[in-house]
Amino acid sequence: MTDADTEGRPENIRAVPVRHPGRWVALAVIAVLAAMFVHMLFTNKNLNWPIVHKYLFSEIILRGVWMTIKLTILSMAIGIILGSIAAVMRLSPNPVVSSVAWIYVWFFRGTPLLVQIIFWFAISQFIKAVSLGVPFGPQFWSEDTNHLISLFTSALLALSLNEGAYMSEIVRAGILSVDEGQTEAAAALGMRRLQVMRRVVLPQAMRVIVPPTGNEINNMLKSSSLVSTIGIFELLRSAQAIYNSNYKTIPLLIVAIIWYLAMTSVLQVGQFYIERYYGRGSSRTVALTPLQRAKIALAVGSNRAGTR
Amino acid sequence: MSTLMVDAQRVHKSFGANEVLKGIDFQVQPGQVVCLLGRSGSGKSTFLRCINHLEKINAGRLFVDGELVGYRQQGDKLHELSDKDVAKKRAEIGMVFQHFNLFPHMTALGNIMEAPCMVKNEPKPEVRQRAVELLAKVGLADKARSYPRQLSGGQQQRVAIARALAMRPKLMLFDEPTSALDPELVGDVLAVMKDLAREGMTMIVVTHEIGFAREVADTVVFMDGGVVVEQGPPSDVIANPRHERTKAFLSQVL
Numbered sequence: 001m002t003d004a005d006t007e008g009r010p011e012n013i014r015a016v017p018v019r020h021p022g023r024w025v026a027l028a029v030i031a032v033l034a035a036m037f038v039h040m041l042f043t044n045k046n047l048n049w050p051i052v053h054k055y056l057f058s059e060i061i062l063r064g065v066w067m068t069i070k071l072t073i074l075s076m077a078i079g080i081i082l083g084s085i086a087a088v089m090r091l092s093p094n095p096v097v098s099s100v101a102w103i104y105v106w107f108f109r110g111t112p113l114l115v116q117i118i119f120w121f122a123i124s125q126f127i128k129a130v131s132l133g134v135p136f137g138p139q140f141w142s143e144d145t146n147h148l149i150s151l152f153t154s155a156l157l158a159l160s161l162n163e164g165a166y167m168s169e170i171v172r173a174g175i176l177s178v179d180e181g182q183t184e185a186a187a188a189l190g191m192r193r194l195q196v197m198r199r200v201v202l203p204q205a206m207r208v209i210v211p212p213t214g215n216e217i218n219n220m221l222k223s224s225s226l227v228s229t230i231g232i233f234e235l236l237r238s239a240q241a242i243y244n245s246n247y248k249t250i251p252l253l254i255v256a257i258i259w260y261l262a263m264t265s266v267l268q269v270g271q272f273y274i275e276r277y278y279g280r281g282s283s284r285t286v287a288l289t290p291l292q293r294a295k296i297a298l299a300v301g302s303n304r305a306g307t308r
Numbered sequence: 309m310s311t312l313m314v315d316a317q318r319v320h321k322s323f324g325a326n327e328v329l330k331g332i333d334f335q336v337q338p339g340q341v342v343c344l345l346g347r348s349g350s351g352k353s354t355f356l357r358c359i360n361h362l363e364k365i366n367a368g369r370l371f372v373d374g375e376l377v378g379y380r381q382q383g384d385k386l387h388e389l390s391d392k393d394v395a396k397k398r399a400e401i402g403m404v405f406q407h408f409n410l411f412p413h414m415t416a417l418g419n420i421m422e423a424p425c426m427v428k429n430e431p432k433p434e435v436r437q438r439a440v441e442l443l444a445k446v447g448l449a450d451k452a453r454s455y456p457r458q459l460s461g462g463q464q465q466r467v468a469i470a471r472a473l474a475m476r477p478k479l480m481l482f483d484e485p486t487s488a489l490d491p492e493l494v495g496d497v498l499a500v501m502k503d504l505a506r507e508g509m510t511m512i513v514v515t516h517e518i519g520f521a522r523e524v525a526d527t528v529v530f531m532d533g534g535v536v537v538e539q540g541p542p543s544d545v546i547a548n549p550r551h552e553r554t555k556a557f558l559s560q561v562l
Contacts, residue, residue: 185409185468188360189423189475190399193391199426203413278413 051251064238075159083167108165120154121230155227174205206278214271320367330534343521346531402472406484410456442470462493482513
């Protein structure tokens with residue numbers, strides 16, 4: 001008998017938990033299917049793991065991976081900047097500015113990315129040269145478009161302009177999600193429109209903007225493979241180049257899959273920490289990092305052991 | 309005679325076809341505390357928001373400290389003020405909202421320091437010093453590093469008052485500052501406002517707290533249907549209302 005019992009506090013409830021037989025059945029089924037799949041992975045000769053292993057870190061593949069990363073980072077960075085500008089323009093009280101943003105989004109979101117890529121690739125057939133000078137008048141400087149826009153530049157232009165259009169809608173949704181009272185309070189303190197945007201609205205909008213942006217980066221990693229069609233040696237094109245000569249299509253696609261998965265996994269981890277940063281102040285408790293969660297689990301475990 | 313802090317002359321305001329203010333005449337002397345009373349929809353909050361140009365008036369003239377609100381007069385023409393000039397005028401007027409509107413991504417201290425640093429470009433250490441003092445003044449010295457979500461409604465509203473005071477305003481506008489609070493938290497906020505009044509701050513308070521109006525206000529203004537029905541010292545308007553509509557309203561809230 002504890003002290004609490006003698007004072008009349010009823011005993012803590014120790015009930016028999018509800019049983020979940022369904023969970024065990026599901027577990028068994030999944031386990032069998034998973035075992036069959038793994039068995040297939042290791043025994044199917046067509047997968048040819050030695051070939052996968054041989055090419056996984058080969059120079060041509062690594063260069064492809066680097067090109068994919070470079071394209072993703074650069075076009076996302078440009079896309080985010082373009083998108084933020086377009087979103088702020090779209091919400092501007094100036095009708096000219098907001099229509100320009102509207103038309104930009106309408107065009108680049110309304111046509112397939114693959115079409116845009118090929119278009120930028122073939123731009124010199126449409127615009128022969130770019131020049132500086134008086135509109136409709138004399139030109140001071142002129143440059144051949146083929147010179148100006150390299151293969152890499154056309155890929156970058158296509159990916160980032162397209163991305164900017166999508167990002168603009170994401171940023172706009174984020175801005176609109178911030179309560180109007182925030183803008184009013186900031187305005188009442190004497191802050192100017194762009195100050196209010198930068199200091200008050202955008203930091204709060206980030207909470208809404210970050211998760212879909214993570215999605216966009218993830219998407220960009222993969223849709224950058226579309227520029228393989230104009231002959232840029234990113235990850236997919238590099239794998240293709242190899243299997244075109246040795247016909248080991250499946251093992252090389254597996255090499256590409258492994259790299260894509262590795263890159264998207266790293267992204268997912270990064271996104272967790274960014275979301276956590278922008279979530280500060282938005283809820284009473286901050287999401288725990290896996291390390292913190294592990295520490296707590298260990299502490300609870302040892303506590304339990306102690307009381308037994 | 310000193311310049312009037314607020315001088316409204318036949319102010320009209322419409323939202324679309326709905327006319328909310330139908331000719332408001334109303335003066336506030338520097339150092340005065342004015343309470344605006346009236347049922348919801350009488351236009352008192354709208355009028356308050358006109359004073360710092362959060363709403364544009366459609367007719368009449370509205371002056372703060374001798375200057376037109378939102379416009380510049382040249383000859384007999386009115387010119388709209390630029391975003392920059394409107395902001396400059398607003399910086400001299402503090403406003404406290406019904407729902408606090410603190411910036412949730414900044415700490416209490418950050419909320420208070422934001423405008424002096426960003427709008428007036430004052431040196432940070434000086435602003436921090438003042439912010440700490442203001443927090444102590446509203447009784448929240450230990451909450452400097454708390455985020456708004458971690459504070460009760462009453463605490464948030466007191467931080468909001470400190471945030472407005474950090475700009476050293478010449479006029480404070482309160483838009484139903486206690487209406488969103490639990491009854492037991494109202495007292496703390498009213499106490500801070502009473503202190504301010506005692507220090508001589510010019511204040512215009514839209515409120516339903518008749519007790520506060522009776523105790524603190526120099527002038528009570530009763531509005532109904534977009535017009536000022538009755539105004540005068542609380543001993544007249546609250547204790548001996550002359551107008552039927554004032555009597556009806558007071559009998560409901562007292």
